[in-house]
Amino acid sequence: MTFSIRNYQQPLLLLLIMLTSTAAQAHTGAEAGWLHPLSGVDHLLAMIAIGAWSCQMGGRAIWIVPSAFVCSMLFGGILGFEQVDLPGVEIGIVLSVILLGLAIALEKTFPVVIAAFGVGIFGMFHGYAHGYEMPVMDNKLAYSAGFLSTTAALHVVGAVGALLILKLPRGRVILCTLGTICALCGVYLATQL
Incomplete structure (x- = not known):
């Protein structure tokens, strides 16, 4: 099976529409939490990249690294x-996109503890943004359950996507290229701060 962009036109178009559309702000509770990680390309890229990178590292990393992100996100x-003052949140989020993209692009592996610690720091920044931007009068527990479950689902999407890509001829090259694209998106996002 050869890789052809034509095979992926419809999914890519759907992804593009999803990334460029604005989220409705009329949602509350768990629904608002579920949608929040999908409303920003920075969150979306980082969460999918964590799943892909953990798959790339293999072994226990495939579940420990994403779990560390979700726990510190809480x-x-x-x-x-x-509303605790946490400086550098936006910079931390953008750095997560850049560094996770580079880790995938360079096929960089670390001991699981170090990788989990690193993504844990990123998770804290992403979680802070979700908590800080929670709609007024929302149920914190339902909202948290929403953004945490969407985050976990995005990690699974990244891991399964990476597994499928790695089965393709030249799959490693494709995954590394996607990591490079992720990192470049992060650089672009950094210019928008």
Whole structure:
């Protein structure tokens, strides 16, 4: 099976529409939490990249690394709910996109503990943004359950996507290229700060 962009036109178009459309702000509770990670390309890229990178590293990393992100995301969300001052949140989020993209592009592996610690820091920044931007009068528990479950689902999408890509001829090259694109998107996002 050869890789052809024509085979992926419809999914790519759907993804493009999803990334460029604005999210409706009329949602509350768990629904708002579910949608929030999908409303920003920075969150979307980082969460999918974590799944892909953990798959690329293999072994226990495939579940420990994403779990570390989700757990520290909850901690960051609590800080955001309480409006605790956390400097550098946007920079941390953009750096997560750049560094995760580079890790995939360069096929960089680390000991699981170090990788989990690194994505844990990123998770705190992403969680803070979700908590800080929670709609007024929302149920914090339902909202948190929403953004945490969407995050976990995006990690699974990244991991399964990477597994499928790696089965293709030249799959490693394709995955590394996607990592490069992710990192470049992060650089672009950094210019928008």
